[in-house]
Amino acid sequence: MCLDSCRKSIRAIELRVKFYYMVKQRNPKDTYASSTRIVMPNDTNTLGNLMGGNLLNWMDITAAISAHRCSRRICVTAAVNNVSFKKPIKLGDIVTIHAEVTRTFNSSMEVFMRVHVENHISGEQQLCNEAMYTFVAVDQLGAPIAVPDVLPESDEECERFDGALRRRQLRLVLAKKMKPSEATELKALFD
Numbered sequence: 001m002c003l004d005s006c007r008k009s010i011r012a013i014e015l016r017v018k019f020y021y022m023v024k025q026r027n028p029k030d031t032y033a034s035s036t037r038i039v040m041p042n043d044t045n046t047l048g049n050l051m052g053g054n055l056l057n058w059m060d061i062t063a064a065i066s067a068h069r070c071s072r073r074i075c076v077t078a079a080v081n082n083v084s085f086k087k088p089i090k091l092g093d094i095v096t097i098h099a100e101v102t103r104t105f106n107s108s109m110e111v112f113m114r115v116h117v118e119n120h121i122s123g124e125q126q127l128c129n130e131a132m133y134t135f136v137a138v139d140q141l142g143a144p145i146a147v148p149d150v151l152p153e154s155d156e157e158c159e160r161f162d163g164a165l166r167r168r169q170l171r172l173v174l175a176k177k178m179k180p181s182e183a184t185e186l187k188a189l190f191d
């Protein structure tokens with residue numbers, strides 16, 4: 001009896017997983033991930049400001065979860081781009097990272113992130129950083145594997161979706177994986 005109900009539960013889970021893989025499209029919202037941290041003494045430099053590398057690490061983890069929610073595969077960081085550190089983040093501040101996939105290509109996904117910082121005394125919230133990371137979904141042997149499409153809905157999502165192609169071309173040209181002559185969308189910006 002108990003074995004039977006276990007089998008049924010396993011079958012139900014298998015069907016759900018199968019259905020998930022059959023879904024070929026996602027919405028950026030399906031890929032949303034966030035994380036919140038408080039800046040501790042170990043995270044700071046001698047001025048009491050958060051070290052940039054720590055923030056990059058927290059962003060990497062949040063973006064990896066977003067890429068994972070998009071692909072349901074193992075995801076590796078291929079590139080870190082467009083990171084800007086606009087304001088120092090202080091000891092005790094509360095940092096929240098919001099991430100979502102803007103666009104997917106074959107195996108790669110561009111993840112957009114916003115970092116909000118909450119002053120631990122005043123409670124004032126500020127947008128401190130924005131960044132784009134690129135993740136690639138891989139199989140158990142580390143070989144790139146296809147990911148579902150992401151279809152934007154809101155104006156902001158559509159704008160990021162359109163820009164993602166140019167940003168991809170720029171990344172691949174800089175990584176010497178694409179000839180500048182092939183980066184047609186990027187070139188069109190200057191024509």
Ligand SMILES: CC(C)(COP(=O)(O)OP(=O)(O)OC[C@H]1O[C@@H](n2cnc3c(N)ncnc32)[C@H](O)[C@@H]1OP(=O)(O)O)[C@@H](O)C(=O)NCCC(=O)NCCS
Binds near residue numbers: 108172175
């Ligand atoms: C990322 C990685 C899987 C790409 O593998 P690869 O053999 O170079 O594969 P390809 O050239 O066929 O590229 C596969 C995808 O990666 C993308 N890619 C590769 N290098 C890239 C770069 N520098 N920037 C952005 N995207 C890149 C390609 O555009 C391609 O995307 P697509 O399938 O959507 O078209 C591989 O380089 C890797 O495993 N790197 C290490 C990842 C890692 O360990 N990260 C943590 C660093 S500590």
